[in-house]
Amino acid sequence: MKILLRGGYVHTPADPHATALCIEDGAIVWTGDDDASVHFEDGADRIVELDGRLVTPAFVDAHAHLAQTGLAAAGADFSGTADLHEALDVLAAHGRTTSDAVVLGYGWDETRWPEQRPFTREEVDRALGGRPAYLARVDEHSAVVSTAFLDACPDVVHADGYDVTGRVERDAHHAVREGLFRLLPPSAREDAILRALxxxxxxxxxxxxxLGAPHICPPEDLLVARNLTAAGGLPEVVAYWGELDAVDLARELGAVGLAGDLCMDGSIGSRTSALHAPYADHPHDPGHDGHLYLDAEQVAAHVVTCTQAGLQAGFHVIGDRAVDAVTRGFAAAAETLGESAVVRGRHRLEHLEMVAPEQMQTLGRLGITASQQPAFDAYWGGEKGMYAQRLGADRALAMNAFATLNRAGVALAFGSDTPVTPFGPWAGVRAAAWHHTESERVTVRAAFNAHTRGGWRAAARDEGGVIAIGAPASVAVFDVPGDLVVQTPDARVAAWSTDPRAGVPHLPDLHPDLDLPRCVMTLVHGAVAHESEGELS
Ligand SMILES: [Zn+2]
Ligand SMILES: [Zn+2]
Known part of the structure; x- marks a missing residue:
């Protein structure tokens, strides 16, 4: 298969004036200008006239949950609800449209509702006429289930984290997830994974x-994703499994790491992230400093096991107490194995939202990638956001320290944690460049790199994420509403020249007042994975 794209703006560091590129057998074989492109017309299966559109390396989402994303896309969506009553109306209306074995709903956030509390089991029972229901909180770390769901999964009520109102977190939430896997037919999960891709x-x-893990999905989901994508024409899936002592299972599943949502702690929104000092909105309850699921010794043992097995190790880690434990664990593993062995292991940490400067130094030295979600700051950052409500402004404003981590030599890879926040790479780039905390903003180019090449590198796949001769032909074509620019959103000195003669490849103007670029075509290893109908010749 040979495809020639021309008449656009090709984002490549190799040639700032490139307007055309040629793809053959899944690789980029040429970039250049339109005049020279005539030499590549011969034998082309398709010639795409770009009409001034932008071509970039396709984005990588370095943290996703495919089945949940697909299920959420087909479930009740509470993300835009103004109060609890509206959410119950949305739920009842959704219930009337589906005959699924379990009614699913996603994205509720009681901190955005005047009632400041989630649904109760009785309210859900009434809205759905007593059907089984699973309604996940926006951070996916807690949920509310209906009475009929509990009847089908009677273990849940005995688990730690069960509340009689139907709210479940921690062990009870994990038991609920396992019940959900049993109640939904496997075909529902396969459909959901395909929908998400x-x-x-x-x-x-x-x-x-x-990022699969026992509390998130059945291991078979990773095999389903692999089978679905084997024929091409869909985004490539890099699989991780988050479980201790599961080297054989990782190999069976084709996972490249025992990493991802292997949880050190929970989430800020659910008050389950492990903190040094208590949650600010529970100041009189000294026990309220979250939950640490793994200690430094367990981390060290896991990192040693994975490094020796040639697998990436990694953890979900958010609160400062959890980051402290995970950093000490990595340092201990480096003492056992030697620093360079740990660096070569290409390990990674998910979220990494509350990191102290000395921890950044350790993580940078050990070559750890920070897999982060800029949309978390856009959703929950700032002086009045949910993080500030839970933690107080001082702790909240120091979170998601993209710029400081970058300066400490910690490589960044961006993702969405979908369905926690939706797939939306340009929104992620914008969120990082317009971080609520000005000193943690990174340039659009740095954020773009973290969402493209950074994702390839996080998976130890150094060959991709850039338009260059010989690189994998995973590229995307965008309609750009504004201009192509070199953008440094804050007033500090730019890290490179904005002078056009310097040849820095341009990117869309992502100023928050403007519409985001719109994807019209995505190629994955040279195969069409998406094309908007009737837009390209
Ligand atoms: Zn996570
Ligand atoms: Zn996750």
Whole structure:
């Protein structure tokens, strides 16, 4: 298969004036200008006239949950609800449209509702006429289930984290998830994974890191994703499994790491992230400093096991007490194995939201990638956001320290944690460049790199994420509403020249007042994974 694209703006560091590129057998074989492109017309299966559009390396989403994303896309969506009553109306209306074994709903956030509390089991029972229901909080770390769901999964009520109102967190939430896997037919999960991959492709995403774990999905999901994508024409899936002592299972599943949402702690929103000092909105309750699921010794043992097995190790880690434990664990593993062995292991940490400067130094030295979600700051950052409500402004404003981590030599890879926040790479780039905390903003180019090449590198796949001769032909074509620019959103000195003669490749103007670029085509290893109908010749 040979495809020639021309008449656009090709984002490549190799040639700032490139307007055309040629793809053959899944690789980029040439970039140049339109005049020279005539030499590549011969034998082309398709010639795409770009009409001034932008071509970039396809995005990578370095943290996704495909089945949940697909299920959420087909479930009740509470993300835009103004109060609890509206959410119950949305739920009842959704219930009337589905005959599924379990009614699913996603994205509720009681901190955005005047009632400041989630649904109760009785309210859900009434809205759905007593059907089984699973309604996940926006951070996916807690949920509310209906009475009929509990009847089908009677273990849940005995688990730690169960509340009689139907709210479940921690062990009880894990038991609920396992019950959900049993109640839904496997075909529902396969459909959901396919749906999620198509949504990703339509956003210009060519690679998804699927972060499975026992509390999130059955291991078979990783095999389903692999089978679905084997024929091409969908985003590539890099699989991770988050479980201790599971080297054989990782190999069976084709996972590249025992990493991802292997949880050190929970989430800020659910008050389950492990903190040094208590949650600010529970000041009189000294026990309220979250939950640490693994200690430094367990981390060290896991990192040693994975490094020796040639697998990436990694953890979900958010609160400062959890980051402290995970950093000490990595340092201990480096003492056992030697620093360079740990660096070569290409390990990674998910979220990494509350990091102290000395921890950044350790993580940078050990070559750890920070897999982060800029949309978390856009959703929950700032002086009045949910993080500030839970932690107080001082701790909240120091979170998601993209710029400081970058300066400490910690490589960044961006993702969405979908369905926590939706697939939306340009929104992620914008969120990082317009961080609520000005000193943690990074340039659009740095954020773009973290959402493209950074994702390939996080998976130890150093060959991709850039338009260059010989690189994998995973690229996306965008309609850009504004201008192509070199953008440094804050007033500090730019890290490179904005002078056009310097040849720095341009990117869309992502100023928050403007519309974001719109994907019209995504190619994955040269195969079409998405194309908007009737837009390209
Ligand atoms: Zn996580
Ligand atoms: Zn996750």
């Amino acid at each position: 198509r949504i990703a492709a339509a956003e210009g995403i060519g690679m998804v890191h699927e």
